[in-house]
Amino acid sequence: MEPDLISAALRELVLRDGKSLKEVQQYLRMKYRLEADELVLKRRLEKMLQAEKAVA
Numbered sequence: 459m460e461p462d463l464i465s466a467a468l469r470e471l472v473l474r475d476g477k478s479l480k481e482v483q484q485y486l487r488m489k490y491r492l493e494a495d496e497l498v499l500k501r502r503l504e505k506m507l508q509a510e511k512a513v514a
Contacts, residue, residue, distance in 0.1 A: 463486065463490055463492065464486065464492075464499070465502065465506065467482050467485055467486055468482060468499065468502055468503050468506060469506065471485060472503060473506075479496050479499045479500060479503070480496070482494075482499055483499065
């Protein structure tokens with residue numbers, strides 16, 4: 459199953475490239491015309507990091 463747009467953007471931009479959440483917001487807005495609140499992105503990122511720690 460493919461990850462959703464927000465998760466894919468967070469994984470690619472924040473975890474791999476070291477970008478900020480503001481840059482992820484701008485990326486989603488420009489590429490997909492998707493408005494994502496910074497708090498939502500932060501919580502998603504925290505959940506992703508917790509899931510990766512649980513697997514490792």
